[in-house]
Amino acid sequence: MRKLIFIITFISGLSVLFGCGDKIKPGEHEVERPLVEGVGIEEVMPVEITGYYETSGTVRAKNTSLVSAKVMGVVEDVKVKVSDPVRKGDLLLVINSPDIEAGVHAAEEALGEANKGLAMAEENKKLAEKTFERFKKLYEEKAVSEQEFDEIKTKRDVAILEYELSQKSLRRAGAALSGAEAFRDYTIIRSPVNGIVAEKKIDIGSMTAPGIPLFIIEEPPYRVEVAVDEGMISSVNTGMPVAILIDALNIKTTGRIGEIVRLIDPLTRTFTVKIDMEESIKPLRGGFYAAARFPVGKRSEIFVDENAVVTRGELRGVYAVNEEGVITLRLVKTGKKNNGMIEILSGLNKGDRIIVKGVDKALDGGRVG
Structure with a gap:
């Protein structure tokens, strides 16, 4: 019975297959697309x-002055704060140093004593010269002995020598006072340049020491220093325009390459390029992140x-x-x-x-x- 059903089904399938062969030909069916x-x-x-090479770097002042003390002492007064503009010679800080003040007073007293000593030596010199002139006439008239005349002459010569020594002592005392006053000037810290106070590293009451930084002053103009891949070393030149973006300040501008340091860093395989920017760009400060785009030619x-x-x-x-x-x-x-x-x-x-x-x-x- 099962065999009979299978044969009937097979024959029916063949009939359908051959019966449809006249209606659809292979390769003629088209897909219906929406x-x-x-x-x-x-x-x-x-x-x-224009193709660009992009890198990033840091905004820096073209000249950065590190201001430090030359003497030890206690900070008595600070005249500026961070971001203050300063001119060359402006007072920044005052140091109190009793030892230096004592040295100045001692030099002043020494100068006063030297002045008195010179005045006394001058009077002795004048008296000795007058006495010598009188005895010279008496000697010529045979009124005094040769020995008496020689004694007076020697006293005159000694007085002249003491006067010259007093003059030298006065000059030494004056130089010592000048040195002490110059040393005292080291307690008055002034700005060496026109610029902006970028950092203040000390406060009132703190102790200063020679060589320890007190302020960092940035002198405009500013520039961007970036690290550039060594493969670009033949593609960049001084004066080339470079697009600059400083996101934090919302500044978009174009600078020009001012300096190329062609020494390759062996660790990063880069070299440093310094890009100058216009002085009119405000408000710039050192330390900001900046992106730079160098033009590298045309491409499709x-x-x-x-x-x-x-x-x-x-x-x-x-x-x-x-x-x-x-x-x-x-x-x-x-x-x-x-x-x-x-x-x-x-x-x-x-x-x-x-x-x-x-x-x-x-x-x-x-x-x-």
Whole structure:
């Protein structure tokens, strides 16, 4: 019975197969595709753009002065705070040093004594010279002996010598006072340049010591120092324009390369480039992060309307349209965005047609109406 049923089923299948052979021929069946209307199509064309090498660095003053003390003492007064503008010679800080003050007083007293000693030596010299002149006449008249005349002459010579020694002593005392006063001037800290107080490293009551930094003063103009890959060493030159972006200050400007340090760092394989900026840019301070873009020539790239790119999870694609109007979702790799356009690194070629308007209406496998 089962064998009979199998034979009947097999014969019925053959009848259906051969019976349909006259209606559908192989290769003539057309896929019915949904019609897509209301979309805009554009042809992909490469554009020539300027290529850039991007790196980052730090804003620094062209000249940074490290102000330190030359003497030890206690800070008595601080006249400035961070961000204050200063002029060359402005008072920054006062140091109290009793030892230095005592030295100045001692030098002043020594100078006073030297002045008195000189005045006394001058009087003795004058008296000795007058006495010598009188005895000289008496000696010529044979009124005094030769021995008496020699004694007076010797006293005169000694008085002259003592006067000369007093003059030297006075000069030494004056020099000592000048040195003591100059040393006291070290307790008055003044700005060495026109600039801005970038850092204050000490407060009232603190002890200063020779060589210990007290202030850091930045002298405009400012520049950006960046590390550049060693492969760029033949592509950068002094005077080259470089685009600068300082996000924290919302500053976009163009600087020019002022200095190139062509010594390669063996650890980072980079060299330093210093980019000068205009003095008029405000408010600049040292230490800010800055991005720099170096032009490296022209190249052809494909850019499409940012709205033409669709996202599927982690993937991105565009709807490409072939000559028959069939829509295909093509995966692409994207790059940078610029003014509503997005760079296509791979997935599209010159001459490809893509949907740029009405993308939400596009269907993968559909046909443009």
